[in-house]
Amino acid sequence: MRFHLADEKNPKTEANWIEAPVLRYVRIRQSTNDNTERRAVVELWVKLGSIHEKAQFTLADRSQMTHPVLLGREFIRDIALVDVSRKYIQTEQK
Template sequence: MNSNTKTIIGRLESIELPDLAITDLQVRVDTGAKTSSLHVDNIVRFMKKGKPYVTFDIHPDIHNVSRLISCTAPLNDIRKVKSSNGEAEQRYVIKTPITLGDKTWAIEITLTDRSDMNYLMLLGREALGDQFLVDPSLVFLQTITKD
């Protein structure tokens, strides 16, 4: 894909995770991070019809911690991820659709404790694929379009 057909996004964007009922989530776009990560609490792994699942809680509005969304998703993987502080940890990985601007596609997200970070989610380079160019001097270039 050449650069003329790629969508330009900023270092901060607002996304939706429709299968998790999350709208207007501000994310930090991080091309230095391979995998996307999401801050969650109370992760529990369980089996449903012979398949592994996880439940977890998200506080999608950092300014309103009383708002809580409980989510359930199929477990896609468990992998060792090196965090920004250089320590490796085992993380659950889910695969779920994301909407950014007028595009929706499935991405992998690792579930972790990001409570010491400014943004609940990092959007990593694997999720960006070859469809976006990041302009780090700009923010919120893509707004989610509603029909």
């Protein structure tokens, strides 16, 4: 599967495209209605601070969303803690 990771800082160029094999397809039900959507699942490396792990992602058009990627409980479980009282504590990589 070839897809673009939405990024407001970088224009969509050939270098911004990612290719990854599809592991499987899943059906996702939206919280706003009963409609389901079939999405491809891919596995990618994720670097978050000092954490470098593989994670599975469902692919969807998030170009109109606030966050281009969502990290779920499965990614965080056993490798990180979330302090909901703090925001943006990881410094940006230069």
